[in-house]
Amino acid sequence: MSASVCSRRRNAIAVETFLPDNRREFEIRRYPSYVYALVPLLALVLQAWLPRLMGRFAYMDLPLLVTIYFALNRRSPIHGTLLGAVLGMAQDGLTQGAIGIHGIANTVCGFLSAVIGLRVVVDNNIIRLLLNFVLTLLSGAIMFFVIHMLLGLDWRSNWLDEVFRAAGNAGIGAVVFPLLDRTQIRD
Amino acid sequence: MLHEDALAGQRLQALLKFQQSYIYATTPAQVIGSSGSMQSRVVWIDKGSNDGLQPDMAVITGDGIVGKVRDVFAHSAQVLVINDQTSGAGVVLETTRIRGILRGNAWGQPQVVNILIDSRIQPGEKVLTAGGDQIFPRGLPVGVVERVERDPERSGFINVTVKPAADLQHLDEVLVVTSLEPHLSAAQMADLKTSEDLKGAEAAADLARKKAAAEMAERLPSLKDPNAPETPKLGPDGKPLPATPTVPVTPKPLQPIHPDRFSPGSSDDAPAPASEDSTDSGADAAAPKQSVPPKTGPSKTPAPKPKTDKPQGRTP
Numbered sequence: 001m002s003a004s005v006c007s008r009r010r011n012a013i014a015v016e017t018f019l020p021d022n023r024r025e026f027e028i029r030r031y032p033s034y035v036y037a038l039v040p041l042l043a044l045v046l047q048a049w050l051p052r053l054m055g056r057f058a059y060m061d062l063p064l065l066v067t068i069y070f071a072l073n074r075r076s077p078i079h080g081t082l083l084g085a086v087l088g089m090a091q092d093g094l095t096q097g098a099i100g101i102h103g104i105a106n107t108v109c110g111f112l113s114a115v116i117g118l119r120v121v122v123d124n125n126i127i128r129l130l131l132n133f134v135l136t137l138l139s140g141a142i143m144f145f146v147i148h149m150l151l152g153l154d155w156r157s158n159w160l161d162e163v164f165r166a167a168g169n170a171g172i173g174a175v176v177f178p179l180l181d182r183t184q185i186r187d
Numbered sequence: 188m189l190h191e192d193a194l195a196g197q198r199l200q201a202l203l204k205f206q207q208s209y210i211y212a213t214t215p216a217q218v219i220g221s222s223g224s225m226q227s228r229v230v231w232i233d234k235g236s237n238d239g240l241q242p243d244m245a246v247i248t249g250d251g252i253v254g255k256v257r258d259v260f261a262h263s264a265q266v267l268v269i270n271d272q273t274s275g276a277g278v279v280l281e282t283t284r285i286r287g288i289l290r291g292n293a294w295g296q297p298q299v300v301n302i303l304i305d306s307r308i309q310p311g312e313k314v315l316t317a318g319g320d321q322i323f324p325r326g327l328p329v330g331v332v333e334r335v336e337r338d339p340e341r342s343g344f345i346n347v348t349v350k351p352a353a354d355l356q357h358l359d360e361v362l363v364v365t366s367l368e369p370h371l372s373a374a375q376m377a378d379l380k381t382s383e384d385l386k387g388a389e390a391a392a393d394l395a396r397k398k399a400a401a402e403m404a405e406r407l408p409s410l411k412d413p414n415a416p417e418t419p420k421l422g423p424d425g426k427p428l429p430a431t432p433t434v435p436v437t438p439k440p441l442q443p444i445h446p447d448r449f450s451p452g453s454s455d456d457a458p459a460p461a462s463e464d465s466t467d468s469g470a471d472a473a474a475p476k477q478s479v480p481p482k483t484g485p486s487k488t489p490a491p492k493p494k495t496d497k498p499q500g501r502t503p
Contacts (some may be wrong), residue, residue, distance in 0.1 A: 047223035048231070055356035056295065058223075094220070095227035096257055096267055102224070143226065155272055156293040161225050 029073035030185040039180065040066050040087055048094050059161070060166030061127075063087040064139055067106050068132060069177055071113035072122050073184075084110025098151060105142040109135045125174055132173040136166035195359070202360050205249035210375070211324055212366040213247075214238055218358045219263070228271035228295060230254075231357055235262045243322055245364040251352025252276065252316060252326040253361055264363075268355055269329075270295045277320040278329050281313040288315070289329060289349065297330065299347040300338070306345065308335050314349050324367060328352040 043062035051058035067087050072158025088106030092099045113135065122128055140162040147155045199215075206213050234240055236259045244256040246266050254268040255276075265490065267274050270291035278289045278299055285306050287299040311331045318325025330349040336343040421427055443450045445482040 022263075044223075048220040051221045051223060052218065052230075062223075091223065094229075094231075095222040095224050096229045096265060096271070096273070097224075097227050101226075147226070153224070158225075158293040161294075165225070 004158050012084075019161075028075050029113045031070075031183055032185065034069075034155060035158070035183045040083075040090075044090055044094070047091065050055070054171070059164040060172055061136060061139065061165060061169050062090045062172070063102070063134065064106055064136060065107060065169055065173050065176065068113045068135055069180055071110045072101045072117040072128075072131075075114060075117045077111050077114040077118075080110035080114030084108070101143050101146050101151075102147055105139040108142055109139050112138075125178070128177055129174050133166045133170040136169040140165065198360055201249055202362065206362060209362075210369045211364050212368070213362040214365050216239070216246075216264075216361050216363055218361060225295070228268045228274075228291060228355075229257065230266050230268060232264050232266055232361060232363070234363065235260045235264050237261050239365050240264050240363055241365075245323045245327075245359050247323075247327060247364060248358070248361055250354070251330060252323055253353050253355065253358060255322050256363065266361070269351065270297045270355055272341070275320070276329070277317040278314050278321055279312040280308060280332070281315055283308060283312065286317055286319075287347070292346075292348075295355075296333075297349045297351055299349060300344070302345050302347060304343050304345050308332060308345075310334055321418045322416070324364065395449055 040063065043066045047060070047062045050060070059180075064087075067080070067084045070083055084106035085103050088101075088103035089099055091102040091106070093099075113131070116122070116131065120127065122131065124177065134175075144157050147153050202215060206215065214234060216234040216238075218230050219233050220231040222229045232246075240256055240259050242256055242259055246253045246255060252269060254266045254271075254274065257266050257267040258265040268291075269276055269289060271295065272291050274290050276289040277286065279286045280299075283306065285302060285308065287302050289297050289299050292298050302308070310332050314329040314332060316323040316325055316327040318327060330351040333348045333350040335347050338346050440451060446453055453480055
């Protein structure tokens with residue numbers, strides 16, 4: 001009897017780890033205003049500057065990473081969508097392609113991140129790592145769809161670069177997300 | 188920090204040396220950023236329209252070409268690098284003189300495309316700018332052929348992957364070609380003036396020789412210059428006579444030895460030779476056509492040969 005009760009308790013704890021059950025985990029994480037302004041800006045600047053130092057090993061997408069983080073923690077699909085759209089279009093301004101390629105991809109990823117944040121507890125670093133990897137791959141697939149199908153441009157992609165970019169984003173997220181957690185406004 | 192400054196100083200010195208020896212006007216610029224995306228290979232430089240930059244200006248380094256200016260703002264400009272998929276530059280191979288278009292592939296490597304498969308291109312061959320795109324001056328180094336492979340999408344064509352001469356992954360300082368008018372240094376201008384003076388001296392010597400020859404011709408009128416043009420004949424009124432048009436003589440065709448119905452001058456009815464007796468052929472024209480075999484023997488009696496005092500050959 002006691003063994004079955006123990007196993008049931010263990011299963012409940014495992015489920016509670018991933019599913020929000022209590023009121024505290026439904027809270028929307030809040031950040032100071034300067035964090036909302038500076039972190040996306042810093043992400044754009046670093047995204048433009050770091051490839052000069054890293055050369056062909058610059059496998060990262062910092063604006064997407066920031067979109068995913070704030071969408072997960074704000075738990076608002078509207079907020080995640082708008083943030084993805086703004087950061088994505090700002091990222092498009094740095095390129096010579098059409099405005100909206102990164103915008104569309106980041107908008108979808110921001111929305112999905114917020115929806116996932118409503119359903120799943122994402123304080124676990126492993127879940128964050130997996131989420132970053134999958135959403136970066138999804139972002140690459142959406143950009144390929146937009147360029148190839150919607151714009152009709154003859155553009156060839158390198159799938160290995162996309163995998164490396166997803167892995168790089170996941171690794172950077174594992175380091176940056178805990179740092180950004182420290183800037184939360186605690187009650 | 189000091190080491191970085193020293194390296195930057197060396198690079199700038201090399202760039203300055205190249206700029207001074209280059210004949211076209213250039214503006215140095217520093218690369219301040221990139222696109223941050225692997226789908227778009229552009230860099231940003233710290234010079235803009237206030238510094239005289241305009242779209243479609245070539246961007247180069249001392250080692251080779253980098254790209255062209257795409258968008259220009261007041262204090263910065265966007266440069267499309269040659270390894271981008273949407274770029275394009277007219278290039279020519281140094282040895283084989285095969286022309287093609289250089290653009291980047293998905294892996295960020297510049298490739299020369301639209302080359303036929305029967306072109307004999309070897310790795311190691313230098314690639315230069317052709318100058319036909321009106322953006323890059325002719326003769327600038329682009330890179331070296333790295334490998335040649337078949338185009339997977341189009342049979343009959345090959346793609347030539349080029350290792351760029353300029354280090355496109357580590358761009359720090361570049362030169363923007365602001366004018367395609369030759370801009371010569373003082374030493375180069377002096378050399379040009381010397382060569383023009385020499386040419387002038389040669390021309391003057393040639394003129395003096397011609398003058399002396401004309402004077403000689405005047406003093407010795409009997410001497411005919413075979414190279415001189417023919418002087419036109421003058422009529423009684425002193426005006427040059429019109430040249431009589433010479434009618435080209437039409438050679439007469441030889442008379443056939445065995446004429447048949449196909450011989451020129453023969454009629455279709457009778458295989459009569461092209462003879463002066465045209466009445467016979469006119470009478471036969473009304474008769475129905477019959478296939479008459481051509482006469483083998485000569486139908487026309489040959490004209491009697493003039494008698495010659497020729498001893499007849501004795502038969503043994």
